[in-house]
Amino acid sequence: MKAIRKFISGDDAVAEAVRLASPDFIAAYPITPQTVVVERLSEMVEDGSLVSEFMHVESEHSALSACMGASAMGVRTFTATSSQGLLYMAECLPYASGGRFPIVMMNGNRSVALPWSIYGDHRDSLSQLDSGWIQIYVEDAQESLDMTIQAFAIAENAEVLTPVMINLDGFLLTHTYELVEIPEKDIVGSWLAPVDNPYAMNFDNPRNMGFSSQPSDNTEFKYQQHKAVEDSRKIILETEKSFEQIFGRSYGGLAAGFMCDDAEFIIITLGSVTGTCRTVVRELRKEGIKAGLIKIRFMRPFPTDEIIGLTTNAKAIAVLDRDISFGYEGTVFTNVNSALARTHNDILKMNYIAGLGGRDIPKESIREIFKELEEGLTTRPDKAVKFLNLNVETDEKYSDSEDNSTQHHREGVLLWS
Amino acid sequence: MTEIRWHGRGGQGAFTASKLFGEAVALYGGLHALAFPSFGPERRGAPVLAFTKISAEKIEDRSDIRKCDYIVILDESLFDGNFINDLKPEGKIIINTSLPDKYKNHYDKRIIAVDATGISSSVLGKPIANTAMTAVLASVSGIAEPLILYKALKHYFKDELLRKNMEIITRTFDISQNIIRQ
Numbered sequence: 001m002k003a004i005r006k007f008i009s010g011d012d013a014v015a016e017a018v019r020l021a022s023p024d025f026i027a028a029y030p031i032t033p034q035t036v037v038v039e040r041l042s043e044m045v046e047d048g049s050l051v052s053e054f055m056h057v058e059s060e061h062s063a064l065s066a067c068m069g070a071s072a073m074g075v076r077t078f079t080a081t082s083s084q085g086l087l088y089m090a091e092c093l094p095y096a097s098g099g100r101f102p103i104v105m106m107n108g109n110r111s112v113a114l115p116w117s118i119y120g121d122h123r124d125s126l127s128q129l130d131s132g133w134i135q136i137y138v139e140d141a142q143e144s145l146d147m148t149i150q151a152f153a154i155a156e157n158a159e160v161l162t163p164v165m166i167n168l169d170g171f172l173l174t175h176t177y178e179l180v181e182i183p184e185k186d187i188v189g190s191w192l193a194p195v196d197n198p199y200a201m202n203f204d205n206p207r208n209m210g211f212s213s214q215p216s217d218n219t220e221f222k223y224q225q226h227k228a229v230e231d232s233r234k235i236i237l238e239t240e241k242s243f244e245q246i247f248g249r250s251y252g253g254l255a256a257g258f259m260c261d262d263a264e265f266i267i268i269t270l271g272s273v274t275g276t277c278r279t280v281v282r283e284l285r286k287e288g289i290k291a292g293l294i295k296i297r298f299m300r301p302f303p304t305d306e307i308i309g310l311t312t313n314a315k316a317i318a319v320l321d322r323d324i325s326f327g328y329e330g331t332v333f334t335n336v337n338s339a340l341a342r343t344h345n346d347i348l349k350m351n352y353i354a355g356l357g358g359r360d361i362p363k364e365s366i367r368e369i370f371k372e373l374e375e376g377l378t379t380r381p382d383k384a385v386k387f388l389n390l391n392v393e394t395d396e397k398y399s400d401s402e403d404n405s406t407q408h409h410r411e412g413v414l415l416w417s
Numbered sequence: 418m419t420e421i422r423w424h425g426r427g428g429q430g431a432f433t434a435s436k437l438f439g440e441a442v443a444l445y446g447g448l449h450a451l452a453f454p455s456f457g458p459e460r461r462g463a464p465v466l467a468f469t470k471i472s473a474e475k476i477e478d479r480s481d482i483r484k485c486d487y488i489v490i491l492d493e494s495l496f497d498g499n500f501i502n503d504l505k506p507e508g509k510i511i512i513n514t515s516l517p518d519k520y521k522n523h524y525d526k527r528i529i530a531v532d533a534t535g536i537s538s539s540v541l542g543k544p545i546a547n548t549a550m551t552a553v554l555a556s557v558s559g560i561a562e563p564l565i566l567y568k569a570l571k572h573y574f575k576d577e578l579l580r581k582n583m584e585i586i587t588r589t590f591d592i593s594q595n596i597i598r599q
Contacts, residue, residue, distance in 0.1 A: 007572075119456060178450065278477050363478060
């Protein structure tokens, strides 16, 4: 397979992938840390390396609305956003999935205000988990490129016809430069089938776009949407397999296990922190600790069976969430817990809230998590949710000894009174 | 893994230098590299940081750089004696200064001082020292030969500017080699 290698950022890699997939229509509004994607695409359209209708819009709400209009005509469409932009277009997200428009969107994961922050976490995309979109998370620039191309194949598959959101951690992926292999456009063009939407609207087949429903049929619409996302599991795996045959790269389906076969302690991740965790798992293995890692690649459809299978021998698992659903727990944890509740109720399950608003997640902290999992088997902490490297004293008890928690309690009172 | 931290001011090309060096070793040196700026808003003239991670293996750890193998300072006014504490045991500071002798016997010879601005000015007629500093780093670290820096330069410059920047790299690399031998 012929390809060129370039030293580019995650944003650049997404733009390159879009150039290769060659959508007929693009509408996007720039927002940090996604801006570079929009800039590159407009440059490509300008210099002719990408032939596409690039529509300048005044907001993200309009960007996705315009994509729906174009997609309804049966053409390939792309948009990109981040954080507040995603929330601003939120009204249109269920419209796009309910209308079964196979739009592909890149989201540069960024925290949501307030406090206003341009730095990365998953609170933007996870807040839209129920919007009906397929959600992909990646860990490096090559995977960003490969999955953006695959996203079109998945979304546009006649059995799926569901929009796909591909998520890149803000800055850690969007603004980090690394080596990326860029396949030739002709090869991508022959691998990626042209859009063939059986429900495309045109003069011969006039259709209703913003349709309404009655109580008698709404459930059936929603059931079909649910079934399409459930059925996409098979298409996702087939797409990955056929992509691998041509391009030589694959990433392990909906959830990829690393050293999980005999693992007693498993950390479960989403996005760019996966690599850091993999490095730690390798180190721990050399020290004789049976550590493992599960990288969740798709949050919807959720890899229930994969996670159950990979945790067969686990005694304790930790879910690393760059997100918190206030008053409960991290959203990834809720989903993992629900899967494990089917079979693995005896496993110790811990939730670490980390990397909010761009905070670094150092290797030492990952090692500490594994240590706490091991200790947790004896102490059985009564609280599952813990904020990693929290800089305020709390009165909450985790696995601290009684003396320590008393001390924390006193300082907590001082701090908050 | 070799971990490099670059200090400059907005507009001096510290991030471009971090990228150029990473690009050279990754595309033409058979190594793996990550290059990234200090994330956040950009302002001309404000102190900026950039980073390069280099390894023979694929780099998966995306956490912050804590201890550095090299701290490269494009603008002398940003130098802080405490930087020595941010170095690994064998780590070195590389500084651009018009008065290299000033740093000669400080910090157990862990500072390499080169008048990169002087070299750049004489070749380019402009005090832009970022490409020169990649040559100093190449020489001090032994990670890159000038040849792979030339190749990477071609992605950034053309014609006259390319030729002049190649000359800057050649001259700075040679001067650095002499400094190291002393």
